[in-house]
Amino acid sequence: MKKQLLKIVKIGGNVINDEIALFSFLQDFASLDGPKILVHGGGKKATEVSSAMGLQPQMINGRRVTDEATVEVVTMVYAGLLNKKIVAQLQKNNCNAIGLSGADANCILAHKRIVKDIDYGFAGDVDAVNSKFINVLLENDVTPVFCAITHDKEGQLLNTNADTIVSEVAIGMSSLYETELNFVFELKGVLKNIEDKNSVIKQINLEKYKELIDAGIIADGMLPKMHNCFNALEKGVGKVKIGDASLLQSDNKLYTTLSLK
């Protein structure tokens, strides 16, 4: 039997920081037919609140180092303010959203990242996704909205990379649904020429992905993102789309589709 299509969408800082862009995007998301899941990253609000509270944000290799005071701030901002603002907006748009951290109903279990060279503090690496409970929500026409906070089932909340969360959730749901992962970021897709914002490569399969890495076209910050996407495809996710905030609009044709073959 053909499985039902589940769309899983990730939005990051660039959409979240601008309330007008965010609310407009949430209208597009709310109007998607069928079961869907939203995952959101952080945004500059956490830095604002940290500064106001006298904390100095620390970043190593683009990842926030999370001490105890910082995990409190990101829990406040991501699981509290951003998550509930998004849920309230989706409710306004008749999407029956529910906001979740990984601790809620043990949806996303993680462990504190093992210290090798760098101690990232209370940063989580994902171990398991509670696809059974997430499916209970979907079957009741409820739309899960995940923030990037997980837990270790020992009482510790963990700051977790939102790209990782969305691909782990998509992988976890792939046994029950045909899954499509949508990454919304600041560009219209993977670009052939970084100077030309419209030079979107429309299709990338595994073979082409390796060519693009060798050619230096996929580099820097795109490398972990693309690695993450192909990992998801290899573990059962049906399709990955990458594009800007207009990705979900039905008349949008300019985005990148990733597939294995």
Place this chain on the structure above:
Amino acid sequence: MKKQLLKIVKIGGNVINDEIALFSFLQDFASLDGPKILVHGGGKKATEVSSAMGLQPQMINGRRVTDEATVEVVTMVYAGLLNKKIVAQLQKNNCNAIGLSGADANCILAHKRIVKDIDYGFAGDVDAVNSKFINVLLENDVTPVFCAITHDKEGQLLNTNADTIVSEVAIGMSSLYETELNFVFELKGVLKNIEDKNSVIKQINLEKYKELIDAGIIADGMLPKMHNCFNALEKGVGKVKIGDASLLQSDNKLYTTLSLK
């Protein structure tokens, strides 16, 4: 058919402000048999964060006046930090908790309090409880943990009195369950003599309640709390218990039970 017993428990600032007391209480709550719901109020953390962010908390008649900046702070602290800390602790204690605001799955719909003499700002008065969805959670052995934030389904989050939330949730669930409401506060129960912390009145029915008001024994801050409880009893809640943080311990005998007759 006899309905199943559902215990609904409310904790307030005095338990929440002290992490050791809170975690000990959550162990008691986690070990309760059968379906259960927790509702928590705020605590001094919201005031701390407000001050750090340069906001001046404003109170009228014991209720926080909620401007836009304040609704952001209480959403961060109540729906974010406190709610997720509580959920993570319950998960640690093998209670499959899920943290919710009223916006989540439209669980508690409210409206901005109508301005009569005082404009309380973004303070919510409860209109409806989504008992159907709350029951889906309970039937899946998931324990809802509500913070005192609701929404108006127009995108606005609303700061809401936690005593009101817990009684509205209990009333809402009374069509499906035999309900018992447990109020945890700073005293061992309703006291005959406020100077004697052990002078607990063990049973109060509607008749005695009126006598105690006339005698001036129920006064001040206890008046709205007791009014709230008897309102719940009149609207279908089976039993109300009031006591301190040891209320849920099976060997605790010192608390007040309220009933209509």
